[in-house]
Amino acid sequence: MSVRSWPGLVDLQVNGFHGFDVNSDDVTADTIVALTQALWAEGITSYLPTVITASEDRILHALQAIVQARRSDPLIAHSIAGIHVEGPSLSPEDGARGAHDAAQLRDPSIAELERWQQAADGLIRIVTLAPERAGALEYIAVAKAQGIRISIGHCAPALEQVREAIDAGASLSTHLGNGIHPMLPRHPNHLWAQLAADDLTAMFIADGHHLPADTLTAMIRAKGLQRSILTSDSAALAGCPPGRYSTPVGGDVTVADDGRLSLSGTGLLAGSGTSLRGCIEWALANLPFTEDEVLIMAASNPARMLRRPESSDPDRVDVDLDDGVHVRRVVVSQTTVFES
Numbered sequence: 001m002s003v004r005s006w007p008g009l010v011d012l013q014v015n016g017f018h019g020f021d022v023n024s025d026d027v028t029a030d031t032i033v034a035l036t037q038a039l040w041a042e043g044i045t046s047y048l049p050t051v052i053t054a055s056e057d058r059i060l061h062a063l064q065a066i067v068q069a070r071r072s073d074p075l076i077a078h079s080i081a082g083i084h085v086e087g088p089s090l091s092p093e094d095g096a097r098g099a100h101d102a103a104q105l106r107d108p109s110i111a112e113l114e115r116w117q118q119a120a121d122g123l124i125r126i127v128t129l130a131p132e133r134a135g136a137l138e139y140i141a142v143a144k145a146q147g148i149r150i151s152i153g154h155c156a157p158a159l160e161q162v163r164e165a166i167d168a169g170a171s172l173s174t175h176l177g178n179g180i181h182p183m184l185p186r187h188p189n190h191l192w193a194q195l196a197a198d199d200l201t202a203m204f205i206a207d208g209h210h211l212p213a214d215t216l217t218a219m220i221r222a223k224g225l226q227r228s229i230l231t232s233d234s235a236a237l238a239g240c241p242p243g244r245y246s247t248p249v250g251g252d253v254t255v256a257d258d259g260r261l262s263l264s265g266t267g268l269l270a271g272s273g274t275s276l277r278g279c280i281e282w283a284l285a286n287l288p289f290t291e292d293e294v295l296i297m298a299a300s301n302p303a304r305m306l307r308r309p310e311s312s313d314p315d316r317v318d319v320d321l322d323d324g325v326h327v328r329r330v331v332v333s334q335t336t337v338f339e340s
């Protein structure tokens with residue numbers, strides 16, 4: 001057996017896992033608690049539940065459920081390191097919009113952000129938006145002043161709009177290489193602009209379906225290890241058996257035998273079918289990066305984004321690396337929360 005002790009894994013984009021859905025109509029504190037426990041079993045000790053494009057009422061409902069879950073237990077509170085709101089100010093264009101509900105897209109509103117933060121007890125850490133939406137630059141500056149990181153994603157900006165967003169304070173790219181038009185001018189385009197921008201740290205979905213191995217390798221090398229973060233973008237159906245399901249993300253989703261999640265009939269990806277543990281397993285098997293380098297991207301870099309330095313965070317995960325990544329023991333805040 002090849003057992004290793006790793007720092008706790010940190011996932012900045014989690015929509016759900018094992019059937020527990022942050023974005024379902026009827027999400028409750030219990031859903032979020034169960035989701036957190038399911039993620040512990042995968043070695044994820046900190047994460048940002050990710051609330052996607054919806055009506056303001058639905059967004060507020062999800063935020064309140066997350067806050068209530070944190071109040072129920074200090075370990076749950078420790079692991080829910082904040083909240084990521086992905087949308088609703090995204091590009092309406094097909095391809096860039098991904099699986100987000102076109103009917104609920106809207107321009108960024110500082111007043112709405114304030115209502116979110118009130119409902120969320122100030123827990124919002126990341127907002128993903130398209131920088132070309134009207135009012136984005138002022139919104140970015142206000143959010144940054146409140147300690148919220150703005151991430152560029154699901155967008156189709158002109159090059160100068162990327163630069164202006166960075167100047168206003170945007171500091172991240174959301175699942176770079178996805179949520180983008182399938183066809184772009186070869187150069188220049190906003191993908192190269194984001195890759196080249198030293199002020200942007202990039203999140204990448206490393207599930208083996210969203211980005212081919214050579215593409216992801218080249219992107220990580222372009223950004224550098226210190227500016228690269230692996231996320232799962234796991235959907236509620238991640239870890240569920242193959243089949244066809246109805247979801248609030250925007251209709252029917254098919255779970256394929258290999259775990260790929262797609263909008264039925266379109267082939268468009270509908271989030272990822274694996275956890276960050278599964279992403280690490282794929283990365284170790286398919287990318288040219290060492291175990292230490294992968295952990296920089298899956299633990300220490302995302303922890304830094306949460307302003308949670310490793311030295312002050314005692315979370316650990318013991319894994320067995322024989323034939324994959326198998327979680328054996330998970331320690332959160334010096335408490336063992338999972339053993340197998």
Ligand SMILES: [Zn+2]
Nearest residue numbers: 086098175179
């Ligand atoms: Zn997305």
